[in-house]
Amino acid sequence: MGLSNTARIMIWSAAAVYLILMVAGLIILNLTAYFNLLGDSFEIEGSLAYVLGLTLGSTHSVLKIIMIERAIIKIADAEEKSAKIMGQLYYFGRFIITIAVLVAGAIVPFLGFFGTVVGVFSLRLAAYTATAVEIKLEKRREKFNKSE
Secondary structure, three states, rough: OOOOHHHHHHHHHHHHHHHHHHHHHHHHHHHHHOOOOOOHHHHHHHHHHHHHHHHHHHHHHHHHHHHHHHHHHHHHOOOOHHHHHHHHHHHHHHHHHHHHHHHHHHHHHHHOOHHHHHHHHHHHHHHHHHHHHHHHHHHHHHHHHHHH
């Protein structure tokens, strides 16, 4: 079962957002450590925890994209009554997984909670980016089709 173009664009957007957030977060954390605002040992430990938390949250976001697409396909093929129940169950399942990831980011000592939260919410940034990319691609297709 392959992914749609929209899901592929969202995954690539999530990867781009991940890289941007990782670089920006590391710069901010290292500047904070440089000016000794959070203590001497924070530079390496805090940076690594942020990257690991961001990786966990971003991985969750990519898996959530795939789960949403598969849920939509299954729900579209189901009857109306069972589709409503399936939609609610899939939504609840994704919600539970999101809570588990956030709790893991808060409890596990080597994961940065801030990085985990940023990674989980990076799905929204990826969705906005993917929408902008799709609109631009559609305009290019229309322009190309008119020129022929």
